[in-house]
Amino acid sequence: MMNATQKQQLIVFGEDWGAHPSSTQHLIRHLGDDYEVIWVNSIGLRRPRLTRHDLLRLCRKLMTRVGASAQRTSQQGAQDAAPCRLINPLVIPLFGSRWVRQLNAALLKRQLTPYIRKDSALILWSSLPSMADLVGRLGERGVVYYCGDDFRSLAGVDHGPIAAMESELAGKADKIFVASETLGNRFAAAKTEWLPHGVDYRLFSSPQPRPEDLPAEGPVAGFYGSVSEWFDVELMSHCARALPHWTFVVIGAVQTDVGPLRRLDNVRLLGPRPHHELPAYAQHWRASLLPFRRNGQIMACNPLKLREYMAAGASIVSTRFPAVESYSDLLRIADSAADFVDALKQIEACPFHASANRLRKAAAQESWSQRAQTVKHCLKQFAHSAAQLDAKCEQPNKAAHSSLI
Structure with missing residues (x-):
């Protein structure tokens, strides 16, 4: 015993x-x-x-x-x-x-x-x-x-x-x-x-200084995580072309062809960052992105970054997959590239704090x-x-x- x-x-x-x-x-x-x-x-x-x-x-x-x-x-x-x-x-x-x-x-x-x-x-x-x-x-x-x-x-x-x-x-x-x-x-x-x-709520909700490599001018949309075959490169490049005054920041190891993104002046591929540095980026960009393709893996996934994004406070835009459906009142779900662009335009027109408090309050219940x-x-x-x-x-x-x- x-x-x-x-x-x-x-x-x-x-x-x-x-x-x-x-x-x-x-x-x-x-x-x-x-x-x-x-x-x-x-x-x-x-x-x-x-x-x-x-x-x-x-x-x-x-x-x-x-x-x-x-x-x-x-x-x-x-x-x-x-x-x-x-x-x-x-x-x-x-x-x-x-x-x-x-x-x-x-x-x-x-x-x-x-x-x-x-x-x-x-x-x-x-x-x-x-x-x-x-x-x-x-x-x-x-x-x-x-x-x-x-x-x-x-x-x-x-x-x-x-x-x-x-x-x-x-x-x-x-x-x-x-x-x-x-x-x-x-x-x-x-x-x-x-x-x-x-979510590590304290880590992602505690205020962090703006990273020096995050563009200071104009609205910024960001993603962090593995840039693999489930990452919709075509969707991201469409949004970047449709919104040239936005900067699109991608943080993470690149494991797929991102040639269309590299050719765009308003896309920044920053490479990987340590996990504890990610809140500083997510807190200071205007929109957090979940630009996923529809495949078997994504249909069954529950991305860690969803609740981390929520705790950071920036508005969230996602393609549609099961894990985000229950959060439809907190984020914008896009069914097409045009919907994704429209969602970013809506975010740009709203004050940052309009959604930040609601997102953080919800994330605090899911530590x-x-x-x-x-x-x-x-x-x-x-x-x-x-x-x-x-x-x-x-x-x-x-x-x-x-x-x-």
């Missing part, structure tokens, strides 16, 4: 800590005071290729492999310091082979077992479908699957094997949290709960701290069930001991 002074252990399988501010990392920051968290960096979701990106990532993995058990800071430094033990696992990144998957499960068990207390009432939390084969091997008392993305539509993922592993993991999980209601439709309703993304309370309630139920099981196991032992006296 777990000592009353010890924390229950929680092993979390997620992306590389500090690589980007994921919903899982936000939640775990709020669980660290109540649980002994062991964070296992990503074992990947796709077959690696001989590209510069994949080779650099492999080198980083190998370099951090030594001494990983003691590591508590990310590659980005103290700002993203991990409130938990970090493990950089050694596995084979091939998911199409059942044999390799079983080997990976055995490798992971061997690497994680030294950190697991026998009395820990261990809970496994996986934000990745690829952990399906490890379930049941570590003596865990509960399994949580946190589905924050549509992995079956995610670009660059081996969709067939990942879909099979997700179905297997969902079947084994005791509890499933989903970031969007669309994602929840594929899992058993009895154990699935919608857990919308939250990560509040989301974490929902998770804590679930995990406490696991702990209660484990304690009951321990008590039942002890009763026969006590009876046997009494019969020998």
